[in-house]
Amino acid sequence: MNSYNESDLIQLIAQTRKHLWMESTLRSINISLCISAALVITTAVTHLFSAWTNPYLLGSIVALFPLLLTTLYCSVFQRPSMQAASHAADKKLNANSLLLSAWELIQNPSNNSATTQLVIKQALTKIPKWRSQTKTELSMKLPRSSALAIAGILIGITMLSLPGGGQYLQSQSNVQFTSAQKTKPANPLADIIHSVSTLSKPTTDASALSNSSVNSVSEKSANKKVTTSNSTRDQELQSPLSSTDQISMDRATPTTSLQHSSGHPFKTEKEQHDTAGSSKAIADTKQSHTGTSALNVKTISIKRRATADGNSYSTSHQGVAIAGFNQPIKTDRRQPGVAAARVQKTQYSQGTFSLPQQHFIAQYFQQLHKGAEQ
Amino acid sequence: MTTIEAELETARQEFNQLQRALEATIVGQQQLIHELLVAVFAGGHVLLEGLPGLGKTHLAKALSASMGMNLGRIQGTPDLMPADITGSEILLRSGAGDQQFEFRQGPIFSNMVLVDEINRATPKTQAALLEAMQESQVTQAGQCHRLLSPFWVLATQNPIEIEGTYPLPEAQLDRFLAKININYPDADALLKMIDISLDDEPADHINTIIQPERVQQIMALIQQLVIATPLKQAAVDLVLATHPSPTGKHFRYGASPRGLQALLRMARVHAFTQGRAHVALEDIHQAALPALRHRVLLTIESELDGIDIENVLTGLLKQWEQQL
Numbered sequence: 001m002n003s004y005n006e007s008d009l010i011q012l013i014a015q016t017r018k019h020l021w022m023e024s025t026l027r028s029i030n031i032s033l034c035i036s037a038a039l040v041i042t043t044a045v046t047h048l049f050s051a052w053t054n055p056y057l058l059g060s061i062v063a064l065f066p067l068l069l070t071t072l073y074c075s076v077f078q079r080p081s082m083q084a085a086s087h088a089a090d091k092k093l094n095a096n097s098l099l100l101s102a103w104e105l106i107q108n109p110s111n112n113s114a115t116t117q118l119v120i121k122q123a124l125t126k127i128p129k130w131r132s133q134t135k136t137e138l139s140m141k142l143p144r145s146s147a148l149a150i151a152g153i154l155i156g157i158t159m160l161s162l163p164g165g166g167q168y169l170q171s172q173s174n175v176q177f178t179s180a181q182k183t184k185p186a187n188p189l190a191d192i193i194h195s196v197s198t199l200s201k202p203t204t205d206a207s208a209l210s211n212s213s214v215n216s217v218s219e220k221s222a223n224k225k226v227t228t229s230n231s232t233r234d235q236e237l238q239s240p241l242s243s244t245d246q247i248s249m250d251r252a253t254p255t256t257s258l259q260h261s262s263g264h265p266f267k268t269e270k271e272q273h274d275t276a277g278s279s280k281a282i283a284d285t286k287q288s289h290t291g292t293s294a295l296n297v298k299t300i301s302i303k304r305r306a307t308a309d310g311n312s313y314s315t316s317h318q319g320v321a322i323a324g325f326n327q328p329i330k331t332d333r334r335q336p337g338v339a340a341a342r343v344q345k346t347q348y349s350q351g352t353f354s355l356p357q358q359h360f361i362a363q364y365f366q367q368l369h370k371g372a373e374q
Numbered sequence: 375m376t377t378i379e380a381e382l383e384t385a386r387q388e389f390n391q392l393q394r395a396l397e398a399t400i401v402g403q404q405q406l407i408h409e410l411l412v413a414v415f416a417g418g419h420v421l422l423e424g425l426p427g428l429g430k431t432h433l434a435k436a437l438s439a440s441m442g443m444n445l446g447r448i449q450g451t452p453d454l455m456p457a458d459i460t461g462s463e464i465l466l467r468s469g470a471g472d473q474q475f476e477f478r479q480g481p482i483f484s485n486m487v488l489v490d491e492i493n494r495a496t497p498k499t500q501a502a503l504l505e506a507m508q509e510s511q512v513t514q515a516g517q518c519h520r521l522l523s524p525f526w527v528l529a530t531q532n533p534i535e536i537e538g539t540y541p542l543p544e545a546q547l548d549r550f551l552a553k554i555n556i557n558y559p560d561a562d563a564l565l566k567m568i569d570i571s572l573d574d575e576p577a578d579h580i581n582t583i584i585q586p587e588r589v590q591q592i593m594a595l596i597q598q599l600v601i602a603t604p605l606k607q608a609a610v611d612l613v614l615a616t617h618p619s620p621t622g623k624h625f626r627y628g629a630s631p632r633g634l635q636a637l638l639r640m641a642r643v644h645a646f647t648q649g650r651a652h653v654a655l656e657d658i659h660q661a662a663l664p665a666l667r668h669r670v671l672l673t674i675e676s677e678l679d680g681i682d683i684e685n686v687l688t689g690l691l692k693q694w695e696q697q698l
Contacts, residue, residue: 083604087604087698096648096650096654096656097602097605097652097653097654097655097656098650098652098654100602100604100605101600101602101605101652101653104602104603104604105600105602111600113598114376114377114378114598115378115598115599115600115651115652116600117376117378118376118378118379118382118651119600119651119652121376122651
């Protein structure tokens, strides 16, 4: 006589029911993971092209909402009945409906015939076998597609961490703009950018030499004028930029192009550096007389003479200041020996320039201020 | 081992013994023999359909002999009259000159009746079998005569001969618990058949394996097998699925409630042959085709399209299993 009784059978079915419930839940969670991955990636892609204040919050909501919904649905509606559990267990354990029949006979003890007892007895006899089978047959595993879905969610979250909206567009445009500049070595603007970027490097050397050297800073400012493309009255102010070098603007704004008035800033006579120079910094600005939008570009040349070990040598710094439309470049002489042009941001951020142009100008001023402070 | 368990096991062994004896007589028809025995032990009448010469009559004779039962034989012909089946009253004159009618029993008064080529008999004669098959009695001249118990009708028909035949009406077909198709035996079976039946009729020499009383005991034992309610529900679903519906577009008429009974009775016997005290879904599946194939009618369009009822039912069974 076996030692199992009817409660063991009920317990086995209840265990199977729990397994089935979890299995169903995992299956649903797998589906919801796939949905979440799709939603997060869609959200992330949308985030890259539009400005959201809090993409992480939105991404979390999008990712968690299907999971929460699925869990709620499974917990309420997907719980199998004992009959369904016994039927499913019959299938999984190849019990030939013995489990189902025994469970029903136990539940309805009115039919107490010999065959009824026999069926229950046969079911109880097979409980150990079924229990061992249950551990293997009813294992709970997430499908492989869940791993893909989780990877998709992670990719989406990574995409959400990228600069979104306008920042992304700006950075993309800036990259294109910079690359376009690199491909045009004759472009004066590239030289301007280069000069700005090199502005800060010698500063370190200069500061290292500041204790033992006599710094002389001479600044020559060559006023570079940027005028509209249809300005042709002054031949000297003609832009060396070809038409292809001109930066086209948004049609919503006046068509404007950056034109360098005097070619390469380091090859003009004005920019012949005074090696003995200890001249004071000059911020020479000219105002555009075209009456149209003009960008004043100022080339700053900084020279330092150092006599640390008795030998004299010089370093030079060159930079460009760009002023807004018809606005003179203000000269800041608060720091001795250094001239920096400071222009209010509002002078160029009123939508007159395109985003890449604005971004470029902003970068320039940042670097310029940094160099000036150093 | 409990008493009921031992009884079931003994009965199953006897059943298997009977099956093996028939398989030794009718070579290469194991499936046919199994289905026939299942239907017989389920207490139903069987319609055997197959080409001539496949051993239908031979099988019926072997079965009755192995079960120790008397076999009544009726050959279906167009001029066969109902009285030729049920029997008739004849006028008897005694020695004293008294005359009286006496009922002379027909071949239907046997435990097992073989109605050969039943579709050659006229509908009137076929209808004479209705009462006998359903109620195990015949009424002659206002008098009701009980048939022997157990009572089985094994009818055969030829599917290819149409001329001069009267297809069985649906009401008649529904009386048959099962319709079993006899397939052509394979080459090995044919070769073996030559060895055992070239010059002899093996059915004439078959011994009684089970006595008629024992058959009835086994049938009563089988009736005690458990059918769980979900399985009954599954059988109901299967029968209802044979009815015309958007999904069952091929069906013109579905299986009757008698078909449901036949399905579960055959499933119960099948479970018994598998050594179980309860019916499983597999048993219902095994019993479905023999129990339902003659109870459903295809639409005219499906018949004109050459759609086979076997294929339709097989597809239906697959759908049914998936839904469970």
